[in-house]
Amino acid sequence: MKTPAQFAAELVRPEIRAINAYPVAPATGMIKLDAMENPFHLPDALRAELGRELAEVAINRYPDASGAAVKTALRAVLGIDERFSLILGNGSDELIQIVAVSLAKPGAAMLAVEPSFVMYRANAMLAQMRYVGVPLRPDFTLDTDLVLAAIAREAPALIFLAYPNNPTGNLFPLVDIERVVREAPGLVVIDEAYHPFAQVSFADRLAEFPNAIVMRTLSKLGLAGIRLGYAFGDPAWIAEFDKTRPPYNLNSLTQAVALIVLKHADVLAGQAATLRAERDALSDRLRRLPHMQVFPSAANFLLVRVPDANASFSRLQDAGILIKNLHGWHPLLSNCLRLSIGTPQENVALFGALQSM
Template sequence: MTATLPPQLARLIRQDVQGMHAYAVQPSAGLVKLDAMENPHRLPANLQQALGARLGAVALNRYPGERVDTLRAALKAYAQVPDGYDLMLGNGSDELISLLAMACDVPGASILAPLPGFVMYGMSAQLQGLKFVGVDLTPDFELDESAMLEAIATHQPSIIYLAYPNNPTANLWDDGVIERIVEAAPGLVVMDEAYQPFASRSYLDRLTRHPHVLLMRTLSKFGLAGVRLGYMVGPAALIAQVDKVRPPYNVSVLNCEAALFALEHADVFHQQAAELRRERALLLDRLDAMPGVRAWRSDANMILVRVPEAARSFEGMKARGVLVKNVSRMHPLLANCLRLTVGTTDENAQMLAALQASL
C-alpha cells in the first residue's frame, strides 16, 4: 500500500511524479530467481577470498580518486575503444541514460525509442521534462523502418535509443535498417549493448562511421549486477560535454575496485557467458518442443515466450518456486508473454518443469 502525502507536502512534489509508478523489483526470497537477466554464477571461492581481501584494503575514508581513471583506462582497453574516442562511467546504465537526458535538455528536445523496450528510456525523458516518442515494433518485434523514419522526420529527436539486442524481446535488429535510422537521425543515437556478452555481433566496429553515435554497455550482464557500473563510449569531445553533468563521485571506491578485479579475471566471466549461451540454445530447443508455447530467438541471456495465459503461467510457476517476469501488460505486442532469464542447468530444468506444469 502507498501512503498518502499530506497536502502541505504533496504540493512540493511534481504532479507527474506523483502519478508515476516506481520501478518495481519483485520479491524473490526462497524462489529460483530468473526474472532480472542476472548472471546466475557467483565467483569461485578462491576469487571470493581474493576480492574480499582486496576490498578490505580499500581506503574507505577517501573519496574516489585516481583509481577511477585506472578503471576507465582498463575498460577502454577491454572494450577496444577507438582512437579519438573516450569513455565515461555511470552508476549502472540507468544513470548514464538519466545524464544524457539532462545534458540534452534544450528547448524542444525529445527522446525516441522503439516499443516495447527498456523502460528507463521513457522514464528518463519524463523525469527531465522531455517529450518521449515511442514507435511500435512489428508483431515479430522487428524495427518498423517506415514508422521509425516517419517519427524521426516529424519529431526531430535529440536522442534515439536502439537496444542491441533489445529488452525484453532479446533480438538483434536488421543492421541495414539500423544504418538507415542512424543516417536519418538529427541528433544522437545511443546503441545500448547491455547484453553484449551474449550477442552474436556488436556495433563497435561501425562506431567510428558516425560522429553522433554513442555506445553504451554495462558490467551488470558481464556478471556484476550488484556492483552497478555502466559505461558509455563516444567521440572524446562529445563525451567531455556529457561528462560535465555527471556527479563527481558517482562510482564508489568499492565498485571501482570490484570492477578492476573482474576485468583482471575476465576469462572467468567469459567462460560463464559461454556456458549461458549453451544453456540458452538448449532452452530454446526445449521451449520449441513445448505445445502451446512460442519462443523467440535470443541474442541475450533471456528468452521471450508467449503462452496461452501469461498471468496463470506466471502465478503457477511462482507457486512452484520459480520467479520469472510477466511482461504481458508492458505493451499490447507483448500480450501473454513471459520473459525467462537463462540460468544454470539445474535452474533451467526447474523453470521448464514449472512452465510445463503451469500451462
C-alpha cells in the same frame, strides 16, 4: 499547519506523483530468473582475492572521481578504440539519465521503439523531454520505415536503440540501425547491455557516425551488484556528458571490484558462453512445447508467449520460480513472459515447470 503529505502534494511535479517507484519483486528463496542477472558465483579463489583486496580500500576517502583505472582496464579488456572517450555510470541506468538530462533542451524529443527498455521513457519524463514511442512490428522486428517517418516528423534530439532489445531479445539488423543513425538529426545511443550474449557490436562502425555512441554495462556479465555501466564515443560527446555526471558517482568499492574482476575477465566470458549455450538449448526445448511461442534471442533471456501469462506466472511462482510477467506492459506483449537464463539446474527446473502447465 500543512502536513508533509500536503506539502509533497503541492510541490512535487504531477507527473512524478502519478507514477510508482520502480517495482522490484521479492525473490528470497526463489529461483530468480526475472532480471537477467548472471546466476553463477565467482570462483572461490577470486572471491578470496576480492575479500583481501577490498579490505584495503580507503573507504574514508572519496573515490577516484574520474574512474581512470577502471577506464584503462575496460579499454584493455574490451579493446575499445583509442579514438573514443569513456564515461562510467552507476549502472547504465545513470548514463541514460545523464544523456537525457544533457540533451533536454526545452521541447526536445526522445525517441525509442516499443516495447523496449522502460528506463528510456522514464528518463524522458524525468528530463522533461517529449517522448516518442514507435511500435515494433507484432513479431518485434524493427519497422524501419515507421521509425524514419517518426524521425522526419519529430526530429528527436535523442534516440535509444537497444542492441539486442529488451524485453524482446532480438537484434535489429545492423543495416537498419545504420539507416536510423544516418537519418537522425540527433544523437543515437546504441545500448549494448547484452553484448556478452550477442557477440556483435555497433562499436566497429561507430567512428563512421558523428551522432552515435555505444553504451554497455557490467551488470549482465556478472556484476549487477556493483552498478557499473559505461559508454564510449567521440570525446566531444563524452566531455559534455561528464559535466552532467554527479561527481564521485562510482564508489570506491565498485571501482575496486571492477579492477579485480576485470583481471579475470576470462571467468565472466566463460560464464557468458555457458549462458549462451543454455539459452539456445532451452529455446529449442521450449519451442517443442505445444502452445508456446518462443521468440529469437541474442541476449541472456527468452521472450515467450503462452496462452495465459498471468496463470503461468502464478504457477511458476508457486513452484518457487520468479520470472517477469510482461502481460499488460504493452499491447504487443500480450501473454508474454520473459525468462532470464539461469544455471543448467535452474533451467531444468524452469523447463519442467513450464512443461507441466
